[in-house]
Amino acid sequence: MEAPSADGPFQINGRCIDCGTCWQFDPQHFAPGPATAVVRDQPRGQLETERALLALQACPVAAIEAPPALRQHIPRDGFPDPVCEHPKGQVFYCGWASKRSFGACSWLIVRPEGNVLIDVPRWSAPLARRFEALGGLSTMVLTHRDDVADHAKWARAFGCERWIHGADADAAPGAERLLEGDNPIAIGSDLSLIPTPGHTAGSLCVQLGQSRSVLFSGDHLWWNTAQQVVVASRTYCWWDFQEQINSVRRLLDLDVAWLLPGHGHRRRFEAGEWGRALEQTLAWIS
Template identity: 70%
Template sequence: MARPAQRLAANAPGPFYVDASCIDCGTCWQFDPQHFAPHGEASHVVRQPEGDGELRQALLALQACPVAAIGTTPALRARTPADGFPALITRHPAGDVYYCGWASRRSFGASSWLIVRPGGNVLVDVPRWSAPLARRISALGGLHTLVLTHRDDVADHDRWARAFGCGRWIHAADADAAPGAEHLLEGRDPLVLDADLQLIPTPGHTAGSLVVLLGQCHAVLFSGDHLWWNPAQQVVVASERYCWWNWAEQLRSVERLLDLDVGWLLPGHGHSHAFAPGAWRGALEQTLAWARR
């Protein structure tokens, strides 16, 4: 629980604040950039919410924080929506996509995504265990499959898999991070789970990194920590600084995604982005040119 005595000086005056326990995971400002922003090695409240809609966003950011570093008054906290997460991001012909919130410290606040689809719902990476979230997911049809994009973002995977009896996929090269996983992806060839769902190995950030592709036209790409969006520079980022395994391999993995038709990029860390039709390839070429400059 955030403590007023540890409120960071950078916070805007008012009831919401970030305290000194912030781990700078980015969850709050990725979800609610109107009110939260990075500041040095922590986040802070840049503007206090005004009106019911903004209050809802700030309260959900508070709920999503993996270390309870965001505080507010008990009266405002009591107004936290019970149905906030999963939060709808986009409706694609291949499935509805939701952000799960409830980030886990064990995956450094990584985003997890729910795909609600006729062929069975899919959870991409894992939130911290939350009974209210599990009830909401049950109401949306439960979970058929859980995909772990890489070793860092496995969080409470065993708890979620047990609760829903769903099979877990992870690449064999990262399988030691999820020893109970039922399905291992081997090698570098994409695996078509069904017509609208593919797992594509993208080694680099870790040896077993993979991305998930939903749909074929204007598809949704769940990129783990392979790629994310930088809104200030309007670029897709592949980061050498945060590459834990092999940077040259990571760039080759970026190249293998050039021919996709991506409409949404939904990463584990960093910002999401919706691309105009046809914009994906140019954005990725820019990423590769910058990385090899």
């Protein structure tokens, strides 16, 4: 854990809920502290300051403070922030985290078959304008019951279909499409929904592409940078951890280039590395 915040214009106030949004997005300047996030290092120069200001904007509870003279420089079109390119689509992190989903990450896939929102940010008119400029939203996928945030408002604004697993469907009343059972389904030529029950009964992962794919894992799995391991957490399992272990096993044979979770760090994997990482995870938790 880090020492108290570095002296300077960016500070963390008592509203911090320790959601991790800031230090996952901008680890150069923010870090986990003993109880709340801390400012690890004050930004220097325009680019670093803009990154820290976007972390401030992403924070779900306005816990990052900066003087008004700095805040007026928050980039208008900073989110969505590009993460990776896949032959089937470009992936962005949406920022604007919601307290209702404890700051969980939401992701946008811009693709020829129609753009997809994976989990949901808090409602933001500036972000909606950016989505519009990128082609709108045709589909929304909710990975599980905890990260639905303002789903109804986003769905209404863009007239997009919402997918959620039937076992978690009560968290998103009005969702147009329900996935049932344990079998993966394709919802486009390049996009699959893979049921991964455990964290919740209706948890699912979303896979973009098959080769060197991008896996959106909700709270089923995430990357722990300090320990260099893929985490399936018993502590944060709300339903059935043995089922979660079984669900980890089902992902072993995927070819994953990027892991993009709801919480925890994102990670890029070299060819062949994913399977070895999951074997290590299973050895720890089984």
